[in-house]
Amino acid sequence: MSGKFISFEGPDGAGKTSVMRQIKADLEEQFGADRVMYTREPGGNHISEQIRRVLFNADNTDMDARTEALLFAAARRQHIVSEILPALQEDKVILCDRYVDSSIAYQGAGRHLGEQEIWQLNQFAIDGLLPELTVYLDVPSEVGLRRIAEHRSDQVNRLDKEKLAFHHLVRHSFLRLQQAHPDRIKLVDASQPLAKVVADVKQVINARYPELFN
Ligand SMILES: Nc1ncnc2c1ncn2[C@@H]1O[C@H](COP(=O)(O)OP(=O)(O)OP(=O)(O)O)[C@@H](O)[C@H]1O
Numbered sequence: 001m002s003g004k005f006i007s008f009e010g011p012d013g014a015g016k017t018s019v020m021r022q023i024k025a026d027l028e029e030q031f032g033a034d035r036v037m038y039t040r041e042p043g044g045n046h047i048s049e050q051i052r053r054v055l056f057n058a059d060n061t062d063m064d065a066r067t068e069a070l071l072f073a074a075a076r077r078q079h080i081v082s083e084i085l086p087a088l089q090e091d092k093v094i095l096c097d098r099y100v101d102s103s104i105a106y107q108g109a110g111r112h113l114g115e116q117e118i119w120q121l122n123q124f125a126i127d128g129l130l131p132e133l134t135v136y137l138d139v140p141s142e143v144g145l146r147r148i149a150e151h152r153s154d155q156v157n158r159l160d161k162e163k164l165a166f167h168h169l170v171r172h173s174f175l176r177l178q179q180a181h182p183d184r185i186k187l188v189d190a191s192q193p194l195a196k197v198v199a200d201v202k203q204v205i206n207a208r209y210p211e212l213f214n
C-alpha cells in the first residue's frame, strides 16, 4: 500500500464526521490503525489548532473576510507540513476533513472574495499538493443546518451561524467545483440514511483504490 491522500468536503452538517468515523474504523480493521490517519482542517497540529480557535471564536465578529481567508490558508500550510507530508512518506491512508475546496467555497463564494482569487491565494500554501480523491458529501443547506440545530447546538461555530444565503452560496460553489473537476471530486448524496451514505463513499473510494474495501 502506498500513501493516499483523500479529502472529504461538504456543507456544514453534511455528515463528514459521522461518515469519516466509519470509514476510518473499517480501514483500520483492514490495514491496522498505524496505516490510517484521520485529520481535520483547520487544525490537526498545535499551531493550526491555535489558528482554529481564533477563526471560530464567536467573539471575533469583526474579523475581516481576507483575514479569515489568510488564516485558513496559514493553518492549511502548517497542517500539510506537520501532518500530511509525513503521513504520505509513511505510506498511510490520509482521511482529511476539509482542504482547499472549502476555502474556495466558503471564502471565495460565501464571503464574495472570488473563487479564482482564493485558489490563487492558496497556491502559496499548498505548493501543488492536491488530494488524489475528494469525496464531496452533498446535502441541501437547509438539511445540513437542521441536523446541526437538532443534534449539535452546543458546538455551533462562527461559520455555522451565517445566514442561509451564505450556505447556499457555499453549496453551489462546491457543486461547481465538482463539475469542473469530475476526476478528482466525486459527489455522494448525503441526504440519504447514514448507512447508505457510508456504502456509497466506500464504493467511490474502491473505484479509485481497488485495494481498499475490496
Ligand atoms: N445521513 C444522515 N442522516 C441523518 N442525520 C445525519 C446523517 N449524517 C449525519 N447526521 C447527523 O447530523 C449531525 C451532523 O453530522 P456530522 O457532525 O457528522 O456532520 P459534519 O459534516 O461533520 O458537520 P460540520 O461540517 O458542521 O462539522 C450529527 O448529529 C449526525 O448524527
Ligand SMILES: Cc1cn([C@H]2C[C@H](O)[C@@H](COP(=O)(O)O)O2)c(=O)[nH]c1=O
Residues within 6 Å of the ligand: 012, 040, 041, 042, 072, 097, 098, 099, 100, 102, 103, 104, 106, 107, 157, 159, 160
Ligand atoms: C477548511 C475550511 C473550513 N471552513 C469552515 C467550514 C466549517 O464551517 C468550519 C469547519 O468546521 P467543521 O466542523 O470542521 O466542518 O470552517 C472555511 O470556511 N474555510 C476553510 O478553508
